[in-house]
Structure formats: structure tokens, C-alpha cells
Amino acid sequence: MVSAMTMSMDDCLFADHLPDDPCAELAKWFDYARAHSGATNWNTVMLATVGAGGMPSARAVLHKNFDPSDGSVTFYTNYSSRKARDIDANPSVALTWHWDALQRQVRIEGTASKVEPAVSDAYFATRVRESQIGAWASDQSQPLEGWEALLEKVIGYATEFADKPVPRPPYWGGYRVIPQTIEFWHGRDGRIHERVLYSRSSDAAATATIWHPQWINP
Incomplete structure (x- = not known):
């Protein structure tokens, strides 16, 4: 019922x-x-x-x-x-x-x-800086040798964009x-x-x- x-x-x-x-x-x-x-x-x-x-x-x-x-x-x-x-x-x-x-x-x-x-x-300008740098560092969906390799790229872009705005990746x-x-x-x-x-x-x-x-x- x-x-x-x-x-x-x-x-x-x-x-x-x-x-x-x-x-x-x-x-x-x-x-x-x-x-x-x-x-x-x-x-x-x-x-x-x-x-x-x-x-x-x-x-x-x-x-x-x-x-x-x-x-x-x-x-x-x-x-x-x-x-x-x-x-x-x-x-x-x-x-x-x-x-x-x-x-x-x-x-x-x-x-x-x-x-x-x-x-x-x-929209990219509203993202936190870490996410902006991450967008540059990540070749999304592509093979990666290891997480350390990604971290190295993050550090590299953080250095490149130090003390200046991070532009949107093309x-x-x-x-x-x-x-x-x-x-x-x-x-x-x-x-x-x-x-x-x-x-x-x-x-x-x-x-x-x-x-x-x-x-x-x-």
C-alpha cells in the first residue's frame, strides 16, 4: 500500500x-x-x-x-x-x-x-594568485613525469611573475x-x-x- x-x-x-x-x-x-x-x-x-x-x-x-x-x-x-x-x-x-x-x-x-x-x-583576474600561477604551470591532461616536475614549473612561474600581475595564459x-x-x-x-x-x-x-x-x- x-x-x-x-x-x-x-x-x-x-x-x-x-x-x-x-x-x-x-x-x-x-x-x-x-x-x-x-x-x-x-x-x-x-x-x-x-x-x-x-x-x-x-x-x-x-x-x-x-x-x-x-x-x-x-x-x-x-x-x-x-x-x-x-x-x-x-x-x-x-x-x-x-x-x-x-x-x-x-x-x-x-x-x-x-x-x-x-x-x-x-574572470582570470579574480582568481587567487596561486591559481593563476597554476594555470600557467599545468599542461592539463598531458603526461607528467611526477608531481615534483609540476612543482618545479609552479616555482618557475612564481619567480617569473614575482611582484607583478599574472596575465591569463593564452x-x-x-x-x-x-x-x-x-x-x-x-x-x-x-x-x-x-x-x-x-x-x-x-x-x-x-x-x-x-x-x-x-x-x-x-
């Missing part, structure tokens, strides 16, 4: 109606996760890519900006990393945020492209992901979860972005 608690609509996030704008809704979810998830890096997101050979790969990154006007998500990385090489070959990516303590999850599928150099410059910058779909998941008792999928309109004649909501089975 399914309990009354399981079937209760009291804590159903989308019981009354489905929001028209998933980007505005996602902004609310991010605010809620920041305030209530208990996680220092509440903005950790799993980024999935597929390379030229068709092999998928996933890793955790930190999203650093969200624009509710178009739903775009920005993260930063080394442009020589595996994720960057994958995106160069196939810009279709997937993002997943999961906040276990909140029983909430968001999935995005979309297209990634490099942000403007000025945007990368502005091989480091941001990617902006424009979503084609946004899916919200809310965990419920008995696995009677809420799942709502928004798909962006493919109508080229549309003068504004149109999102189509759809309940889907958990």
Missing part, C-alpha cells in the same frame, strides 16, 4: 503549475542550493563530452556564471585539456548538478563555445553552454519523483525563445 505521505502533494514543487521560463526557475534553484545544500562548492557540475573517436568522458567542474536571460552556463578550463579537445571536435555537451541533501537535480543538454577573450580575462579560458533542454528532478518518497523537461523551440521563425515543458516519468 502506498502511504499517504508518499502521495501527498504538499511538497510537490510543480504541483500548481509548470513555470513558463525554466531559466528563471533554474536561477531560483541555484539560489536555493547556495543557501541550503550545505556544500562549499554547491556549483559543482558534471560535464560530459564526446570526443572525435566517439568515446564519452565526464568530469566535475565548477560553473562560474549563469545568465538567466538565455540559460547559459559558463565554466573555465585549459584549452588544451581533454574536455576542450572534445568540445572542439563535438560541441554538444551535457551538464548535471546533483544536490543529494536537497533531493534536487538539474540536467542540461546543449552546445558549448568559447567565451570572448575579454570575459576570460576578467591557452586558458571559458566555455559558455547554451541549453537546448533543461530538466528538473525532485526526489520524493517511494521514488515517486517529479521530473519536468523543458525543450527549446526549434522554430527558426520565432522572434523569442520558446520553451516547451513536459512532465516525464521518473
Whole structure:
């Protein structure tokens, strides 16, 4: 027998109606996760890519900006990393945020492209100096003889940039992901979860972005 608690609509996030704008809704979810998830890096997101050979790969990154006007998500990385090489070959990516303590999850599928150099410059300038130097020292995803070899490079760049600002490496910058779909998941008792999928309109004649909501089975 399914309990009354399981079937209760009291804590159903989308019981009354489905929001028209998933980007505005996602902004609310991010605010809620920041305030209530208990996680220092509440903005950790799993980024999935597929390379030229068709092999998928996933890793955790930190999203650093969200624009509710178009739903775009920005993260930063080394442009020589595996994720960057994958995106160069196939810009279709997937993002997943999961906040276990909140029983909430968001999935995005979309297209990634490099942000403007000025945007990368502005964000790089906000990073702590150690992270700036680390960006110069790390040939991300490339073979390394040993940790000591990396440390030597860190010391070398720290000496080179002593007493002056650290510029952004030309091989480091941001990617902006424009979503084609946004899916919200809310965990419920008995696995009677809420799942709502928004798909962006493919109508080229549309003068504004149109999102189509759809309940889907958990």
C-alpha cells in the first residue's frame, strides 16, 4: 500500500503549475542550493563530452556564471585539456548538478563555445594568485613525469611573475553552454519523483525563445 505521505502533494514543487521560463526557475534553484545544500562548492557540475573517436568522458567542474536571460552556463578550463579537445571536435555537451541533501537535480543538454577573450580575462583576474600561477604551470591532461616536475614549473612561474600581475595564459579560458533542454528532478518518497523537461523551440521563425515543458516519468 502506498502511504499517504508518499502521495501527498504538499511538497510537490510543480504541483500548481509548470513555470513558463525554466531559466528563471533554474536561477531560483541555484539560489536555493547556495543557501541550503550545505556544500562549499554547491556549483559543482558534471560535464560530459564526446570526443572525435566517439568515446564519452565526464568530469566535475565548477560553473562560474549563469545568465538567466538565455540559460547559459559558463565554466573555465585549459584549452588544451581533454574536455576542450572534445568540445572542439563535438560541441554538444551535457551538464548535471546533483544536490543529494536537497533531493534536487538539474540536467542540461546543449552546445558549448568559447567565451570572448575579454570575459576570460576578467574572470582570470579574480582568481587567487596561486591559481593563476597554476594555470600557467599545468599542461592539463598531458603526461607528467611526477608531481615534483609540476612543482618545479609552479616555482618557475612564481619567480617569473614575482611582484607583478599574472596575465591569463593564452591557452586558458571559458566555455559558455547554451541549453537546448533543461530538466528538473525532485526526489520524493517511494521514488515517486517529479521530473519536468523543458525543450527549446526549434522554430527558426520565432522572434523569442520558446520553451516547451513536459512532465516525464521518473
